[in-house]
Amino acid sequence: MMAGFLGLVRRELLLAFRQGSALTLTLAFFVIAVTLFPLGVGPELNILQRIGPGVLWVGALLSCLLTLDRMFQADFEDGSLDLLMIGRVPVELVVLAKVVSHWLTSILPLILITPLLAVSLNMPFDGIVAMEFALLLGSPALSLIGSVGAGLTVGLRRGGVLLSLMVLPLYIPVLIFGVAAVEAAIAVLPMASHLSLLAAMSLGALVVCPVAAAAALRLAVD
Amino acid sequence: MAIDFHKYANPTRFLRLASAVFPWVTGAAVLLLVTGLYMGLFVAPEDYQQGETVRIMFVHVPAAWMGMSVYTMMAVSAAAGLIWKHPVADLSAKAAAPIGACFTLLALVTGALWGQPMWGTYWVWDARLTSMLILLFLYLGYMALWGSFDDHSKAARAAAILVLVGAINIPVIKFSVDWWNTLHQPASVATLDGPKIHGSILTPLLVMGAAYMMLFLSVFIIRVKAEIMDRRLQIMKISQLQE
Amino acid sequence: MSLTATDLTCIRGDRLVFDKAALSLSAGQALWVKGKNGAGKTSLLRVVAGLLKPARGSVCWNGIDIREDPDAYQGHCHYIGHQDALKPVLTARENLTFWSTYAGVSRVAEALEIFELSRIADMPAGILSAGQKKRTNLARLVASPAPLWILDEPISSLDTHYIRLFADCLAAHLKDGGMALFATHQDLQVDGVGYLDLNGGGTRE
């Protein structure tokens, strides 16, 4: 069972690296989206610092959405999803493997590049550190909640738009406490509570979302 | 060979009950609306602080109540639909969504109209208004999901999953939005709670609340009946195809 | 080992696909599902594989309903559908290795050998011909053994040589006590195969 799970994650990573585009697509979008804000809002550093955390978090949220609808769609189109559903590995674990690989290929690159963009938004050092922790703790929830949306929109025409309409409202708590953690760090206030809430959201999503996504996938192959 | 699966999609028991209850519910709705409006507009005194704008509360608060309770009702019927596979449960969630969305929209519009005299701008990121806005997105997402399936039973189950996941998230969203609001609380803003509500304002509010509930029930019965008939129409069209 | 399905009714999008279908298979037996287009052959195979939920009736593996206890059934059957479940970016060998390790036992070299795929094993699956892709998909059956084969049009896009090759493979599988349920338009000439005529809804040995 575990071999199957790890095998699936390895295959997903292999696919992502072979088709480099998926990786760079998310990164490029994130960088471009974030750099739009200084162009729109103006170059005053104190304004940029004020909106920095929000811009980075909204950017991360939207970039994570980009690759979400391909999470199951590719397997649905080439027939692999059928086999994954009746294979030895329970469907919930299949969903988890997909979430882990989505997190590694789409969200980890964002976390690695965030410090660079944070500097461009004039974010102080401890703000950047808080941002990294907040992203690390909160982003699993993004992938997990996203997997439910991806499962529900497998095989639907214009599923991508529907996916964002369904999933973004559910991202709001992660956004609020993600930004709060960074702002608390910048203002040298305790941020432990925010980070623990982010972690709680991710753990909560870990319990609920694979079950919901698995039910959605059973629907898709039905 | 075509089995008669009208039983599968033709819950006559519900239809009989609905048409029996419908006249009473509609009558009650009209009656309560009239009394509520009369009490709200003429009898209730103006508020010492907000003046006449407090009367907006009589259409704002019931709409907000209904927006939230309809979503809860949808979550319960979705769960019933998934667990007991009862066709009426899925249909009732689908029928209730547009009504809930209308109430939420009304809560937002009247909330903004109430906010203007108090805060000077139509839209203030007040915790409750923001939560209402997010609730509206959840309704739109739910209705959009129904629209993008052509197979009815798959749409029903998918929508049920979405509304249940949404319902689990509502307390988290409510908590985080309320907390977010206190974090960015501008100093002197009176929140939507307004003054402690005393008798003369409370009674019209409750009457209007009951009126909105009855109104919901009567429109709900119309819509569920339409959904059931629509299901029967689709099945008949397809079985005609098969003969 | 036994597979039985009783009184299966399948409804797809308000359309009745088939009704009161029933079948039973035990070790060494195979069943050829016949029926004209749209009779619901694919739906029947997907119901038996556990992908499709029947509106009525049940599929039992060793007497246990596969819906009640999916773990007992999952992983015991191979499903060959219309699509080949191959990732175009991965080579045939990599695809096969993934699916076989996913199922547990991995005999990829032997499978490639049997289906004469060794020559193209290391080319990206995307550039293979339809026949080669189908053979790579069929190689999955051998790469990791499973008692039950559920095959939907297994020999479409294969030429006669490889149809014969697959028929021998199927015969060997049955001889080893395996079971198979397949839908195809050509007769595989494998002896001891009963057939299920979906139009009539009854089975005849």
Place this chain on the structure above:
Amino acid sequence: MAEFNEFLEMGGYAAFVWPSYLVSAVVLTLLVVFSVRRLRRIERDLKPFEERRQARRNRTRSSRTEPLNDT
């Protein structure tokens, strides 16, 4: 008459109180109207099918004697 005007003014907030009641009335009536129209349309589309089914049922009932329970 003056009292009526004063009532209309809503203590100077007429521009907010009346629109909120108006919007509520408009949205709710539209909801009711659309719902009722949808029900009528579906019932109209269903009529031919119902009649055909009734006709078929009468034919079978006349050819068979035992009662047919209407599901």
